[in-house]
Amino acid sequence: MTELIIASIMTMMTAATPLVFAATGELVCEKSGVLNLGVEGMMLIGAVFGFAATAITGNAVLGLAAGGACGLAAALIFAVLTLTLLSNQVATGLALTIFGTGLSALVGLDYVGDTIDQIRRVHIPVLGDLPVVGRLLFGHDPLVYLGIAMLALTGWFLARTRWGMILRAVGDSDISAHAIGYPVIAIRYGAVAFGGAMAGLGGAYLSLVYTPLWAENMTAGRGWIALALVVFANWRPGRVLLGAVLFGGITILQLNAQAAGLGIPAAFMSMLPYIATIVVLVFISRDAIRIRLNAPACLGRPFRADR
């Protein structure tokens, strides 16, 4: 039984990692006041270009970097449209999703059926051999640790550094930040770019580590879950991790329940992760005051310097 629990937790962490990456990026982006709905598209772009780069160069690390870079590029397109040309953020974000899905399918046509060398788990000599904690803490693949590290770094950056505070200020009151003299648009560009790079990394994780394959639409809605996660977590990094692990966990849990023959209808279990998202969102939306405390006040509003 312990073996099953440990194994399930390991699988849960890998399932949560794409969500951790994408949600971290979206968290920073939204904290600066920009609502980027294009997470799904950026993840897919990261997945396909990451896979292509690895297939061409044979180097998975290069592939990850390429995935992140292409996610960043896609986010920059969004940034130009919404921050410089002042288009509607919601519509542009949705357009980015659709664009990303289509572009990745097109580029991916040549790579369906190819396979690459997966990034394997690293075995740490002494620490990894400890009875229970060994595998749980030290047995994951490198990107799981990177994801958690990025999230921790983001939390520290937002809460404890000067530029993190400035970024939050831009998200809460862009006019005031501008009045004090901070470069609002430039900061938002940076935040959006970071969001894109993280989403791209999350997508590349899917096609390089999760399954060493490319398949059209392989994110299967994870981008949307990541978006919901940021809101569910009330824009707080610690809760983002909790949420990602929870949703990764439910996905794996439903498969585990099926395999264990628990008799719950499989179709219902498949719905569970998505139902859980909705239920939790409804639950936390009850406390309007707490949301107002944490939500960036200028989320989704375009900023014009002359106002």
Add this chain to the structure above:
Amino acid sequence: MRKTIRLAALALASAMTLAAGTVSADKLKVGFIYIGPPGDHGWTYAHDQGRLMIDNMLGDHVETTFVEGVPEGPDAERAIAKLAETGHKLIFTTSFGYMEPTLKVAKRFPDVKFEHATGYKQADNVATYSARFYEGRYVQGQIAAKISKSGIIGYIASFPIPEVVRGINAFMLGAQSINPDMKVKVVWVYTWFDPPKEADAAKVLMDQGADIITQHTDSTAALQAAAERGIYAFGQASDMIQFAQDTQLTAILDNWGPYYVKRTVDVLMGAWSSGDTWHGMGPGMVGMAPYTNMPSDIAMMARATAESIRTGAFHPFTGPIYNQAGELVVKAGEVAADFPMLATMNFYVQGVDDKLPE
């Protein structure tokens, strides 16, 4: 004078168009609808190989087209209709879920012939065809029982349709013929092709103690997830050995080419008629990939079983067969009938610890 020239030009032009029209009308257009990409190296790959056989053997008279990644449902109807509208006279729809869309389009285009894979409804211009994959599953079950140490098989199932249930049952019957206490854990993923989900299902099954993984989904993801942990697995619909050099035991091979060529020739000769074709190892529609990564005595046993199925000496669904409730559904010494039992199979055999979804 000018009137004559104009008339002559018109006559020449129409003669040329007519000639051109006749030349291009000579080539029969054959269309294919695929559920996934040919690059899945599984189900759709095998169908595409069949299509390529038509190209190779009948290329002078036939022109093939394919549309890949068509979801089952309303989109399918549009895709099939598009092929019918653009002059295709023979259309293969290669997934169970295309059944209703194919029939609907067939009504609108009575002079186009349709071939629906793994379906069970025919019409005057709709034929159905399938392969007896369950014969391969039986062989795989026997291999699994010999190789498995934990006695637990992990089965990644797609949709609860008779074809998938047949596969599970045949696999278990084969396994039980070697080890009556064999257990199977079934995960229903409700998709034919979704690599991350298939990989998840494989991981979960392995976490729960399965040490042989088999699937009724189309990608190589589960096989690769199993290979990462050194767990043996079976490929699906095509030989997937290049994705799991050290852990693929064998795979069921779908050999559609000869059937496709025959049906195309039928249309060319005007001799096509509707019906149902269900061939197995005998006529060569089902084959087994080379037996790898196993001791030679197990490979020989597998070869012997496959041979006895191929010659018709043995049928995987030979009685006595009990269902989950313990009732005898096939008497000792008898063989389960194609219709209705096999074609509409909706029960598990005894020993399967799973509840069949509705």
